Amino acid sequence: MAKIDTKEFKKMNAYACAESYIGGVSMIIVSYFMLYLTIVEQISPYWAGIAIMVGKIWDGVTDPIMGVIVERTRSKLGKCRPYLLVAIIPAFLSFFMLWYSFGLQSEAHKVIYYTFSYIFFSTVFTIFNIPYSCLLPRIVDSYEARTNYSSMKMIYSGVACVFSTYFFEFVVYRGHTEKVMSPALKGNFAIMGLVLGAIFALPILITFFGIKEQPCLVKNTDITLKKVFSQYRSILQNRSFTKNLGMGLASGFIGNMVTIGMAFFTYIVLKQELILGMTVMTIVLTIKGATEIGFFPANVVLMKKYNKHMPYKVCVPILMLACAIALFIPVDSPSWIFIVSISLLGIGVSALGFVPMTLFADITDVDEAISGQRREGLMAGLSTFINKVNIGIASFVAGLILSTFGLDPSNPEKAMRTTGTMWGVKIVYSIIPIVASIILLVIASTFKVDNYSHSLIKRAVKEKHEQGYATLSPQEQQTCQDVCGLPQEKIWLLQDSVDPSGTEKGVALNTVA
Numbered sequence: 004m005a006k007i008d009t010k011e012f013k014k015m016n017a018y019a020c021a022e023s024y025i026g027g028v029s030m031i032i033v034s035y036f037m038l039y040l041t042i043v044e045q046i047s048p049y050w051a052g053i054a055i056m057v058g059k060i061w062d063g064v065t066d067p068i069m070g071v072i073v074e075r076t077r078s079k080l081g082k083c084r085p086y087l088l089v090a091i092i093p094a095f096l097s098f099f100m101l102w103y104s105f106g107l108q109s110e111a112h113k114v115i116y117y118t119f120s121y122i123f124f125s126t127v128f129t130i131f132n133i134p135y136s137c138l139l140p141r142i143v144d145s146y147e148a149r150t151n152y153s154s155m156k157m158i159y160s161g162v163a164c165v166f167s168t169y170f171f172e173f174v175v176y177r178g179h180t181e182k183v184m185s186p187a188l189k190g191n192f193a194i195m196g197l198v199l200g201a202i203f204a205l206p207i208l209i210t211f212f213g214i215k216e217q218p219c220l221v222k223n224t225d226i227t228l229k230k231v232f233s234q235y236r237s238i239l240q241n242r243s244f245t246k247n248l249g250m251g252l253a254s255g256f257i258g259n260m261v262t263i264g265m266a267f268f269t270y271i272v273l274k275q276e277l278i279l280g281m282t283v284m285t286i287v288l289t290i291k292g293a294t295e296i297g298f299f300p301a302n303v304v305l306m307k308k309y310n311k312h313m314p315y316k317v318c319v320p321i322l323m324l325a326c327a328i329a330l331f332i333p334v335d336s337p338s339w340i341f342i343v344s345i346s347l348l349g350i351g352v353s354a355l356g357f358v359p360m361t362l363f364a365d366i367t368d369v370d371e372a373i374s375g376q377r378r379e380g381l382m383a384g385l386s387t388f389i390n391k392v393n394i395g396i397a398s399f400v401a402g403l404i405l406s407t408f409g410l411d412p413s414n415p416e417k418a419m420r421t422t423g424t425m426w427g428v429k430i431v432y433s434i435i436p437i438v439a440s441i442i443l444l445v446i447a448s449t450f451k452v453d454n455y456s457h458s459l460i461k462r463a464v465k466e467k468h469e470q471g472y473a474t475l476s477p478q479e480q481q482t483c484q485d486v487c488g489l490p491q492e493k494i495w496l497l498q499d500s501v502d503p504s505g506t507e508k509g510v511a512l513n514t515v516a
Contacts, residue, residue, distance in 0.1 A: 013213070014142075014213070014214060015151060015152050015155045016155065016213075017209060017210055017212075017213020017214050018138065018139070018142065018152055018155070018156070018210060018213065018214050019152065019155040019156040019158070019159040019210075020159060020206040020207075020209040020210045020213065021087065021131075021135055021206050021207045021209070021210035022156040022157075022159040022160045022163070022206075023159050023160070023162070023163040023203055023206040024094060024131070024163075024203040024204060024206055024207055025132065025135075025160060025163075026159065026160030026161065026162075026163035026164050026167075027163035027164065027166065027167040027199065027202070027203040028098055028167075028199070028200075028203055029164075030163070030164040030167050030168065030288070030292075031167050031171060031195075031199065032101065033258075033259060033262045033263070034168075034262055034265070034266050034284075034288060035171065035266065036055070036101065037051050037052070037055065037263055037266070037398065037401070037402065038184065038266045038267065038270070039102070039184075039192060040054070040113075040117060041405075041410070041412045042184045042185065042186075042270070042412055043184065043185065043186055043188055043189060043192060044104060044113055044117075044186070044189075045110070045186060045412045046110055046113055046114060046117075046412065047110070047402075047406060047412060048401075048402040048403075048405040048406045048410050048412070049402050049403055049405075049406035050110065050114045050402075051117075051402050052398050052399040052400070052401060052402020052403060052406075053114070053118075053399060053402070054114055054117045054118040054121060055121060055395060055398040055399070055402075056395035056396060056398055056399035057118050057121070057122070057395070058118060058120075058121025058122050058124070058125045058395070059121075059125065059391045059392060059394050059395025059396075059398065060391070060392050060395050061122045061125055061126070062122075062125030062126070062128065062129055062387075062391045062395075063387065063388035063389065063390075063391035063392040063395070064388065065125070065126055065129045066129055066133060066383070066384040066385070066387040066388040066391065067231055067232075067235075067381075067384040067385065067388055068384075069086075069129050069130060069133040069134075069380075069384060070133055070231065070380040070381045070382075070383055070384020070385070071231050071380070071381075071384070072086075072380075073086070073133055073134050073137055073379075073380035073383075073384075074378070074380040074381060080216075081141065081215070081216030082134070082137065082141070082216065082380070083134035083135065083137050083138050083141065083216060084134070084138075084211055084214070084215075084216060085134075086130055086131065086133075086134040087131060087134065087135065087207050087208075087210060087211040088208070088211050089130060090127055090130045090131035090207060091204050091205075091207050091208055092204070093127040093130070094127050094128075094131060094200070094203075094204040094207065095200040095201050095204040096200070097120070097123045097124040097126075097127045097128075097200075098124060098196055098199065098200035098203070098204075099193070099196040099197050099200045100120040100123060100124070100196075101117070101120050101121065101124055101196060102192040102193055102195060102196030103189075103192070103193040103196060104116055104117070104189075125391070129387070131207065132387065133380065133383050133384055133387060134380075135210075136363065136379075136383040136386075136387065137379040137380050137383050138214065138216070139152055139153070139363075139364045140364040140367050140368070140377075140379055141216045141379070142214055142215070142216060143364075144461065146365065146454050146457045146458060146461075147307065147454070149361065149364045149365065150303060150306050150307060150311065150361060151303075153357070153360055153361040153364075154299060154302075154303045154357075154361075156360070157296075157299050157356075157357050157360075158296065158299060159206075160356075161292055161295055161296035161299070162296070163203065164288075164292045164295075165288075165289060165292040165293065165296070167199060167203075168285055168288040168289060168292065169285065169289070170195070170198075170199060170202075171195060171199075171285070172281055172282065172285040174191055174194055174195045174198065174199075175188055175191045175192060175195050176188070176191070176282070177191055178191070179191075182277060182281075182282045183275065184270060231381060231384075234374075234378065234381055235381070235385050237373070237374060238370060238378065238381065238382055238385060239385075240373070240488070240489060240493070241366070241369060241370055241373055241487060241488065241489075242451070242486070242487060242488020242489070243366050243369045243450070243451060243452050243486055243487065243488065244366050244369070244370060244382065245488075246446055246449065246450050246451075247359055247362050247363065247366050247450070248359075248386055248389060248390075249446045250312070250315070250358065250359055250443060250446050250447055250450070251359035251386065251390055252389065252390060252393045253439050253440075253442050253443035253446065254354075254355035254356060254358070254359060254443060255355075255356075255390050255393050255394050255397070256393055256394070256396075256397045256435075256439050257322070257352075257355060257436045257439045257440060257443065258352060258355045258356065259394050259397040259398060259401070260397050260400075260401060260431055260432070260435050260436050260439070261322075261326070261348065261352065261432060261436050263397075263398065263401045263431060264401065264428055264429075264431035264432025264433070264436075265287060265291075265345075265348075265432060266284065267405065267410075267428045267431070267432075268329065268341065268428050268429075268432050269282075269283045269284045269287055269338070269341070270284070271334075271410075271424055271425060271428050272332060272333075272334055272335075272336065272341075272425050272428060272429075273332075273335075273336055273337075273338045273341055274335050274336060274337055274338060276337075276338060278338065283338045283341075283342075286338070286342060287338075287341070287342060287345050290342060290345045290346055290349060291345050291346075291348055291349040291352070292349065293349065294345075294346045294347075294348075294349025294350050294353075295349040295350070295352055295353045296353075297349075298318070298349070298350045298353040299353060299357070301314075301317075302314040302318070302353055302354055302357055305317060306361065310450075310452070310453040310454070311358060311361050311362050311365070311452070311453075312358055312362065312447045312450045314353070314354035314357065314358055315354050315358055315443060315444065315447040316444065316447060316448075317354070318350055318351050318352075318353055318354035318355075319351060319354065319440050319443055319444055319447075320351075320440075320444075321347050321350045321351040322347070322348060322350075322351020322352060322355075322436070322440060323351070323436075323437050323440045323441075324347055324351075325344045325345070325347035325348035325351055326348070326432065326433040326434075326436050326437050326440075327433065327437065328340075328341075328344040328347075329341065329344060329429060329432055329433045330429055330433050330434075333425075334421075334422065334425050358447075362452065363382075363383070363386070365452055365457050366382070366452070367379045367382055368457060368460055368461055368464065369452065369457075369460060369486055369487060370382060371464055372460045372463070372464055372483060372486075372487060372494060372495065372496040373487050373489060373493070373494050373495060373496070374495055375467075375495035375496075400431075400435075401431045404427050404430055404431055405424070405427045405428070405431065407427065408423045408424055408426060408427025408428075408430075409421060409423040409424050409427070410424045410427060451485050451486050452486055455482075456482050456483075456485075456486045459475075459479055459482060459483070460483060460486065460496070463475055463479070463483070463496055463500075464496060467495075467496055471499065472499045472500060472501050473496055473497075473500050473501070474500070474501045474502075474503050475497070475500045475501070475502070475503075476502060476503060477502060480497055480500060483496060483497060484497070
């Protein structure tokens with residue numbers, strides 16, 4: 004592994020800093036937002052799930068639009084960096100609005116308000132996240148270096164998650180010695196949203212000033228939404244892209260269900276007690292975050308020694324074991340059994356977001372081999388659109404299951420702690436994630452991109468741009484076809500390719516593995 008010099012290390016940190024916003028606010032929203040709507044605002048989990056799903060679908064719809072905007076942007080700051088600057092103040096305001104309802108009383112008014120607030124937050128998140136997702140292939144070229152940058156992002160995300168967990172505990176329960184979730188905490192939730200929103204918006208500014216984009220060698224034609232959807236068809240023909248998308252969908256669904264289920268598990272199934280003066284939820288999130296961060300180095304080693312999707316094969320079975328343990332924990336159980344299983348869960352989830360995020364930059368290179376264009380913005384827009392709709396559906400499914408099994412937010416002391424609600428929580432936390440994990444492992448076992456194939460494509464694409472053809476042996480051409488999942492005539496890179504053993508161009512290969 005090449006040594007990272009001081010300048011490169013600073014650049015890695017500057018790039019990864021904005022991930023603090025993603026990790027910090029996402030941890031609070033995924034862990035507490037449905038719980039907050041249900042218990043503090045006393046909205047039915049069914050309607051809470053609807054509000055989140057609508058916001059996520061809107062979030063997804065705006066992603067292709069933002070992808071077009073990124074692709075059409077021409078500025079001295081680059082395609083992506085200007086939008087980081089634009090997003091800073093709205094990022095702060097939109098997060099605050101998720102935790103304050105301005106005195107609304109009726110459930111219907113609250114559902115409408117929080118649906119709007121989530122739409123606003125989602126729009127701002129898109130304005131930031133699509134350009135940020137496109138940055139890595141624009142600032143770093145090599146397969147190994149991208150792994151280092153992505154690893155640094157996950158470290159920042161993990162630290163932000165742990166910080167937001169303790170900040171939540173300190174602010175939300177301040178002045179309430181029993182530390183029980185209830186409508187009495189509304190004011191403290193508003194303070195949490197105000198302060199935490201400001202804290203996590205500022206790192207975006209550091210990333211803006213700390214990195215520069217490389218000039219784009221390929222000038223895309225002007226892009227419109229009509230052209231975008233026609234290009235989506237081309238992008239979806241990329242076998243590596245669709246498999247990475249499938250892994251991302253399974254990962255997102257598992258992660259969302261597990262986190263929502265974990266929050267309700269601590270409040271419905273476990274005995275309500277304080278550990279070292281903190282709530283069980285805080286202890287659970289701390290252990291999950293610590294083991295998740297602690298296992299990142301192992302995931303990086305697995306990626307560099309084998310391939311970038313290898314962590315799935317190690318971590319996902321551990322996640323399944325953690326979920327299975329929870330099936331055997333009865334109502335009002337001591338929390339220590341669940342806490343022990345959470346250490347396994349942290350290891351398991353450490354690969355969920357890390358693998359698709361790390362692979363994305365490499366998949367954009369495969370797409371360039373197919374199309375001859377750089378389409379990071381389009382690919383990020385399509386990926387995040389589908390993933391956000393997926394997460395919205397997961398939130399709705401979780402709310403629907405909890406409502407169906409009898410969770411009543413208007414009577415938390417009695418109606419929430421029944422056998423029915425317990426099994427509703429276990430379906431969300433255990434059964435559905437286990438099934439989705441099996442699907443994830445099946446997809447991961449067929450993924451083709453590795454260090455060799457990626458390096459081959461990067462070298463050949465550069466040759467093609469510089470001299471009009473790439474020098475590839477028949478075996479190398481076959482590797483390109485395996486990764487792209489298309490016949491030779493549909494792959495830009497292989498058109499007019501030269502076999503180094505002779506002078507023949509465009510060697511025909513009729514099979515696609």
